[in-house]
Amino acid sequence: MGAGGGMGQLRSVYFRPDVIVEPLVDRWYAWSHLVSPATAARNITERHLKIMASYVEAPHLHAAAAQSPAMKGGPFMDYGRDRSAEVAALIGETERTRAPSIALSHALAELDRLLAAHASGGPLAALYGAVPDALQGMVELHYDRSNHPGFRLIEPLLYRAYGDGRAGQSLYLSIGTGIRPFMMSTPRLPAPEETMLSLPFDHPGVDALFEMFHMPRPLEELGEIAGLPAPVLRQMSGFVQEEAPSMPAAPVPGNGCRWRYFGHACVLVETPGCTILLDPAIETPGAHAGDGFDYTHLPPRIDYVLLTHNHQDHVLLETLLRLRPRIGSILVPRAGSGALEDPSLRLALASMGFPRVLELDEFDSVDADGVTITAAPFLGEHGDLAIRCKATWHLRIGERRLLFAADCKNLAPALFRRVRDAIGTVDTLFLGMECDGAPMSWIYGPLFASPPLREHDNARRLAGSDFDEAAGLVEIFAPDQVYVYAMGMEPWLNYILATRYTPASTPIVASQKLVDACRARGLQAARLYGAHEVAL
Numbered sequence: 001m002g003a004g005g006g007m008g009q010l011r012s013v014y015f016r017p018d019v020i021v022e023p024l025v026d027r028w029y030a031w032s033h034l035v036s037p038a039t040a041a042r043n044i045t046e047r048h049l050k051i052m053a054s055y056v057e058a059p060h061l062h063a064a065a066a067q068s069p070a071m072k073g074g075p076f077m078d079y080g081r082d083r084s085a086e087v088a089a090l091i092g093e094t095e096r097t098r099a100p101s102i103a104l105s106h107a108l109a110e111l112d113r114l115l116a117a118h119a120s121g122g123p124l125a126a127l128y129g130a131v132p133d134a135l136q137g138m139v140e141l142h143y144d145r146s147n148h149p150g151f152r153l154i155e156p157l158l159y160r161a162y163g164d165g166r167a168g169q170s171l172y173l174s175i176g177t178g179i180r181p182f183m184m185s186t187p188r189l190p191a192p193e194e195t196m197l198s199l200p201f202d203h204p205g206v207d208a209l210f211e212m213f214h215m216p217r218p219l220e221e222l223g224e225i226a227g228l229p230a231p232v233l234r235q236m237s238g239f240v241q242e243e244a245p246s247m248p249a250a251p252v253p254g255n256g257c258r259w260r261y262f263g264h265a266c267v268l269v270e271t272p273g274c275t276i277l278l279d280p281a282i283e284t285p286g287a288h289a290g291d292g293f294d295y296t297h298l299p300p301r302i303d304y305v306l307l308t309h310n311h312q313d314h315v316l317l318e319t320l321l322r323l324r325p326r327i328g329s330i331l332v333p334r335a336g337s338g339a340l341e342d343p344s345l346r347l348a349l350a351s352m353g354f355p356r357v358l359e360l361d362e363f364d365s366v367d368a369d370g371v372t373i374t375a376a377p378f379l380g381e382h383g384d385l386a387i388r389c390k391a392t393w394h395l396r397i398g399e400r401r402l403l404f405a406a407d408c409k410n411l412a413p414a415l416f417r418r419v420r421d422a423i424g425t426v427d428t429l430f431l432g433m434e435c436d437g438a439p440m441s442w443i444y445g446p447l448f449a450s451p452p453l454r455e456h457d458n459a460r461r462l463a464g465s466d467f468d469e470a471a472g473l474v475e476i477f478a479p480d481q482v483y484v485y486a487m488g489m490e491p492w493l494n495y496i497l498a499t500r501y502t503p504a505s506t507p508i509v510a511s512q513k514l515v516d517a518c519r520a521r522g523l524q525a526a527r528l529y530g531a532h533e534v535a536l
Helices: 037-057 059-066 086-097 099-116 125-130 155-161 163-168 205-213 219-226 232-240 319-328 346-353 412-421 440-449 454-459 466-479 490-499 504-520
Strands: 012-015 019-025 141-143 150-151 169-175 195-197 257-263 264-270 274-278 304-306 327-333 357-360 365-368 372-374 394-399 400-405 427-432 481-485 526-527 534-535
Touching: 019 163, 019 319, 037 059, 037 086, 037 099, 037 155, 037 440, 059 150, 086 099, 099 125, 099 150, 125 526, 150 365, 155 163, 155 346, 169 232, 195 232, 205 219, 205 319, 205 400, 264 394, 274 372, 304 319, 304 365, 319 327, 327 346, 327 372, 346 357, 372 412, 412 466, 427 466, 466 504, 481 504
Parallel strands: 274 304, 304 327, 327 357, 400 427, 427 481, 481 526
Antiparallel strands: 019 169, 141 150, 169 195, 257 264, 257 534, 264 274, 365 372, 372 394, 394 400
């Protein structure tokens, strides 16, 4: 197949379906907290630079820890050989290229100390002049109602002042093997069989690249769009094929609707007029031995993407960027408080080039061609921090009602009874039950003014509902069908979650107990894993 115009003799190709394209920031696997300027700054100084310095000092200790199942998900670099010289070079590169962000991180820490020393309850006006230079004109100082001083970040101004993050954004191409090091501990260093493309996420070349998974074009044309030199294009020749990818034809049955489970918290809901994808996390075809749905099972158009909360396993940029050419709108929970720990997901996605991102507050709704999408309250899974950017999603499709409560914890049954009174009972309840959860610092550690006490860190875990809490939600919403999901069971997500279950693991025991209890009551119930499809 030839391209048109003057490029008619060039060979049009597809990317191989087993090619993995990882988005990176400063060579670390990209997630939303590495895009929002303030959280990125704190992660650079309090996570990345510290892990890299530790590795350079003792690479053998990191190698041993990375092989220990008990240390999975910890701050230990995982390489097959000593790469301390390359990591030392990355430290220098990071300190040089991200100097403004490093200054921002130090300014945030200094502002915390300044406010902690001003706990008298007196006027804050005089402190504005003492705000560190890197934050001048971008914060509002305030008290809470207990007279504890704090600050609000004016995030749009931070994006204007700290645009250097785009320079550190890149794409890392490799052939899927099913084995990737944990994203929060191991930066991606170049390897002979892999290719690094220095492209910011909002560059038109990113969409052009991802379109080639289902629409052919010459590599030379991609090179022109993305500004890639000839040596890089030659490297990429091993990632392409002439054969069109298999696209399984599976139209929505009749005038009804169906949902398909793709793994973790990712569910595709389809009606004849609307397609909705929740928390996209899609397996790369051929990269693993799994039997689930993958990118080839998605429709050509996704009208709405719904994101439940701002954690790396629910805002998976690798999947979102790959799907961006197909996505109409992304619906996200409203943040807007200006708290360091609660960055705006809308601003982060917009800065990456997603053209239509809409924030919904609690009980806001969107009507979408026969489907009403409502953001409902979400409790738990955030370490008791004051984070607003989280929602459960309620879909009304004709007479059907579906509630997606990924990682939601039933801390206050009275609240969920009020939610039921507002939205009604539901036919199908999707519920996360990863009830062990990681310590609070696993995600939020770099953001604290001072480290939390160990006992508090271990007690305030990022956990979903246990059996009693989940059973309470079933009682409140009275569904006909109950599905446990968002458990991190899929092995291909190990690089994101570092989850290793056994039959005796608490979440497995608790979720199976819920499934058995629901079935005993005559309800349809399952813990989702692999491919699952239900026609409604």
